Amino acid sequence: MDVAVVMRRERIASAWQPWRWVLADVVPHEDGFGRQPRLLLKDANEERWLHPGFRVELHRGDAEGYYLNVTTPQPCFWVVWRIEEEAALADSPIAVPQTVTLSYHDAGRWLDAQETVEQVPAPPDVVQWMQHFVDEHHVLEAKRRQRPQSFKPLVDRFGSPACVSTEKKFGGGGRG
Template identity: 65%
Template structure:
């Protein structure tokens, strides 16, 4: 069975910084619909004193049933977005120096969180309304929230001391003089 998919292109930009040690940095600029005229190889869109912009075409975004919760979380957020995982090239390929390459584009909040946990470079840009609606239709069809587990009342919990050992409660007076012992 074929998964729902969109083909997109990622634009990454090189921008100047105020740091004397790192005069430039790369960042995600936008995710746009892929067009055949873009081809399949990265290409320079702009170079100037303000930096560079590179187009990375032919990035496929697929929706997976097991990521339905991630799509739900993205749509439910204040600003639904694209998540792009990118890495710097080891060696220059199409430019005079290494450039960043997008590896994966997703709409799943959970997938992006896993990449961030793995210390990957993940950036986000807003997703357009028609993509958000496409994602919403998918998760509404496939997302099944896990049932909430019933929490036992605290009165049923075993009493423990601060070391985790069973504790007892007594109404008898342990110390001091009892009544009538005079």
């Protein structure tokens, strides 16, 4: 599916940073959007930019990631975005989306890589599309029986054998 990302620049009450960028929405792409980012709204308190032309694909190899997303209370789109300091579009730094996904695993990898990743709720038709894909391609792994903890050898934090004693090693000899 093709989507467009709406980014919002909003004024905040801070002496250090008067503005911040946030993900506003992910919407279905329409032909009238064109292919170039464009300013939708600008006033004293906010700007909204439309970034069209992102393709969201579902891959069989990541069915587990879609399963994790679709089984949450609020399935969502994840968007990776970066600030471009010298964008030809605007006279100040602008947030530019890099990619859009529905995969829980993709989002986790980007977060691990210290990328800026934000999420917005996915609409019901997208959730239904993802659920159909998961039903067709995701195979639940059989849970393995976990060995009782009592059978594991007792080791210290360095992996050396440890022993437990009920004797008091430290402290006084009694009340006095």
